[in-house]
Amino acid sequence: xxxxxxPNAAMQVTVHSLYHAGRLKKIVLLAGLTLLLLAAIVHAVxxxxxxxxxxxxxxxxxxxLQDVLAHLFPPFASVSIPPPDNPQAALIVFxxxxxxxxxxxxxxxxxxxAGTVMQGLLRNPLVSPFTLGLSSAASFGAAVAxxxxxxxxGTVFASxxxxxxxxxxxxxxxxxxxxxxxxxxxxxxxxxSMLILAGVVIGYIFQAGVLGMKYISSNDRLRDLVVWLMGGxxxxxxxxxxxxxxxxxxxxxxxxxxxxxxxxxxSGDDVAKSMGIxxxxxxxxxxxIATFAASCCLAFTGIIGFIGLMAPHxxxxxxxxxxxxxxxCSALLGxxxxxxxxxxxxxxxxxxxxxxxIIMYLIGGFFFLFLILxxxxxxxx
Amino acid sequence: MELxxxxxxxxxxxxxxxxxxxxxxxxxxxxxxxxxxxxxKSTMIKTIATILKARSGTITIDGSDIYRIDPIxxxxxxxxxxxxxxxxxxxxxxxxxxxxxxxxxxxxxxxEELSRVQLALEEVDMAESAGRFxxxxxxxxxxxxxxxxxxxQDPALYLFDEPTSALDIRHQLGVMATLxxxxxxxxxxxxxxxxxxxxxxxxxxxxxILQNGAVAGLGKPKxxxxxxxxxxxxxxxxxxxxNEFGQFLLPVHQxx
Numbered sequence: 001x002x003x004x005x006x007p008n009a010a011m012q013v014t015v016h017s018l019y020h021a022g023r024l025k026k027i028v029l030l031a032g033l034t035l036l037l038l039a040a041i042v043h044a045v046x047x048x049x050x051x052x053x054x055x056x057x058x059x060x061x062x063x064x065l066q067d068v069l070a071h072l073f074p075p076f077a078s079v080s081i082p083p084p085d086n087p088q089a090a091l092i093v094f095x096x097x098x099x100x101x102x103x104x105x106x107x108x109x110x111x112x113x114a115g116t117v118m119q120g121l122l123r124n125p126l127v128s129p130f131t132l133g134l135s136s137a138a139s140f141g142a143a144v145a146x147x148x149x150x151x152x153x154g155t156v157f158a159s160x161x162x163x164x165x166x167x168x169x170x171x172x173x174x175x176x177x178x179x180x181x182x183x184x185x186x187x188x189x190x191x192x193s194m195l196i197l198a199g200v201v202i203g204y205i206f207q208a209g210v211l212g213m214k215y216i217s218s219n220d221r222l223r224d225l226v227v228w229l230m231g232g233x234x235x236x237x238x239x240x241x242x243x244x245x246x247x248x249x250x251x252x253x254x255x256x257x258x259x260x261x262x263x264x265x266x267s268g269d270d271v272a273k274s275m276g277i278x279x280x281x282x283x284x285x286x287x288x289i290a291t292f293a294a295s296c297c298l299a300f301t302g303i304i305g306f307i308g309l310m311a312p313h314x315x316x317x318x319x320x321x322x323x324x325x326x327x328x329c330s331a332l333l334g335x336x337x338x339x340x341x342x343x344x345x346x347x348x349x350x351x352x353x354x355x356x357x358i359i360m361y362l363i364g365g366f367f368f369l370f371l372i373l374x375x376x377x378x379x380x381x
Numbered sequence: 382m383e384l385x386x387x388x389x390x391x392x393x394x395x396x397x398x399x400x401x402x403x404x405x406x407x408x409x410x411x412x413x414x415x416x417x418x419x420x421x422k423s424t425m426i427k428t429i430a431t432i433l434k435a436r437s438g439t440i441t442i443d444g445s446d447i448y449r450i451d452p453i454x455x456x457x458x459x460x461x462x463x464x465x466x467x468x469x470x471x472x473x474x475x476x477x478x479x480x481x482x483x484x485x486x487x488x489x490x491x492x493e494e495l496s497r498v499q500l501a502l503e504e505v506d507m508a509e510s511a512g513r514f515x516x517x518x519x520x521x522x523x524x525x526x527x528x529x530x531x532x533x534q535d536p537a538l539y540l541f542d543e544p545t546s547a548l549d550i551r552h553q554l555g556v557m558a559t560l561x562x563x564x565x566x567x568x569x570x571x572x573x574x575x576x577x578x579x580x581x582x583x584x585x586x587x588x589x590i591l592q593n594g595a596v597a598g599l600g601k602p603k604x605x606x607x608x609x610x611x612x613x614x615x616x617x618x619x620x621x622x623x624n625e626f627g628q629f630l631l632p633v634h635q636x637x
Binding site: 014015016018019123125260263264266267268270271273274275276277278316317320321322324 | 427430431432451452453454455456459460461463465466467468469470471472473475476477479480483484486488490492495496498499502508509511512530534540
């Protein structure tokens with residue numbers, strides 16, 4: 001194949017047209033998912049215990065944008081925007097709904113992308129932040145902070161107020177668990193099955209810790225812990241959004257840049273190595289970045305399950321295995337699913353809010369059954 | 382491209398799998414590695430592919446040490462087809478072959494890359510299956526796709542680890558004929574691990590027999606694959622049978 005390729009014209013149609021047609025389909029799909037997410041955002045802003053009309057939503061959003069822009073470019077201040085019909089609209093939209101919507105988007109995005117990358121790195125369709133022990137470890141960190149944190153830190157804890165210690169512990173344990181899992185699997189060779197097994201086992205050990213914490217906990221603390229373990233967007237605040245946005249987007253970009261290496265890894269470790277990829281380093285850095293993104297979000301939201309497993313699967317079916325498209329697809333779909341679930345959770349029994357996990361696990365559970373039943377014919381299981 | 386191995390030793394922990402092996406592969410030649418299970422054929426292929434690191438000895442390509450060549454540059458010169466193939470669900474044939482262009486692709490896929498994929502698929506007679514999913518193919522078709530991936534990589538040296546072991550006799554001959562063609566047309570070299578002594582006998586320019594990781598014979602097929610040596614290495618009696626198609630090795634029974 002040393003000479004310049006000169007395929008005959010009739011045959012050239014196949015690979016070239018397949019590639020271009022596939023690419024077009026993928027771009028259309030990504031555009032469609034972006035629209036879905038935007039629609040979900042508009043719906044989430046306007047629905048809730050106090051309904052806000054679409055008109056008011058647009059008006060207060062425009063006002064908010066104007067405030068920011070006027071700060072940077074004074075001429076914008078002179079643009080007149082009519083006042084909203086509901087005088088409370090600005091407070092509700094900016095004070096409560098937007099932080100919550102953005103937290104749901106960031107969390108859904110991070111968990112879905114983390115799941116996609118973990119599945120790609122370990123070539124296993126059942127891997128997710130849950131199966132690798134991350135969620136259990138983060139739960140344990142949070143449980144320690146909730147149950148024995150106050151006694152341990154006393155006044156310091158009380159003065160930090162805003163659950164900072166819980167967030168920190170959940171993040172720390174979530175992230176450290178992956179180092180632990182990786183370290184254990186490395187000491188026993190480098191097979192992916194060992195890594196997954198180590199993740200499952202570490203998950204159970206942390207689960208034991210969580211049960212222990214529940215057992216020794218006082219009633220008040222137990223309630224806090226149970227609420228945290230159920231997961232939800234209750235912790236939403238502009239602070240959370242401001243902290244998470246750069247972290248999540250940074251991780252997303254770093255992982256997206258690994259796309260071709262992830263694609264190549266699908267051909268097996270040996271082939272990837274022969275293609276010049278440092279497989280061990282790729283696997284370690286990829287897992288660490290994915291875990292970092294997932295832990296950051298879980299720390300604020302509590303345990304949000306299934307999305308890291310479900311979004312990648314749907315996306316693989318929709319868009320194929322090219323991670324250049326698969327990762328953004330998962331990000332958009334994960335964000336949409338979590339945002340829609342959260343909106344349903346807070347409006348279905350309004351003014352009472354039910355945990356988003358209930359909605360998510362139902363969707364996730366039925367999807368999982370569908371996968372198993374459908375997978376039989378495709379040789380998945 | 383000239384590949385030279387000098388006293389190469391490779392080990393898995395304490396277990397030495399390849400001991401002081403030396404070999405020279407010149408352009409346009411097919412070197413077949415034969416030997417019983419566990420004799421070090423795969424280890425040798427993986428060592429040359431830098432999947433395993435040699436514990437001692439040197440491996441050079443055109444005079445430069447392979448461990449000093451940039452891995453991506455090396456990947457454009459050596460194409461590896463493993464014994465056990467791996468693919469993921471929802472991968473199509475042409476996407477799998479496109480991965481062979483990985484050393485050349487930065488982010489976007491150019492028209493030339495696609496043309497290379499097309500050519501590689503045509504070379505193994507799989508162009509019409511370009512859009513099919515990998516899990517819809519038969520074992521023989523899949524093997525051809527992986528060979529096409531190596532072809533798309535456009536290397537000067539091909540490493541094949543028992544590419545014919547899962548194939549029926551028709552596909553075995555097809556694969557070997559393809560390898561013969563690429564060495565003839567592109568002056569590429571091939572190092573291939575084979576179980577079938579007759580394929581080695583018929584297609585290889587040089588045969589290396591390995592036994593417990595050490596070289597038990599190296600030279601032209603006719604000189605190396607003789608009944609005495611095969612009895613010593615495999616513990617099998619063979620006869621050399623000649624007919625109008627050439628000479629064949631006929632295993633008779635286990636040595637007593």
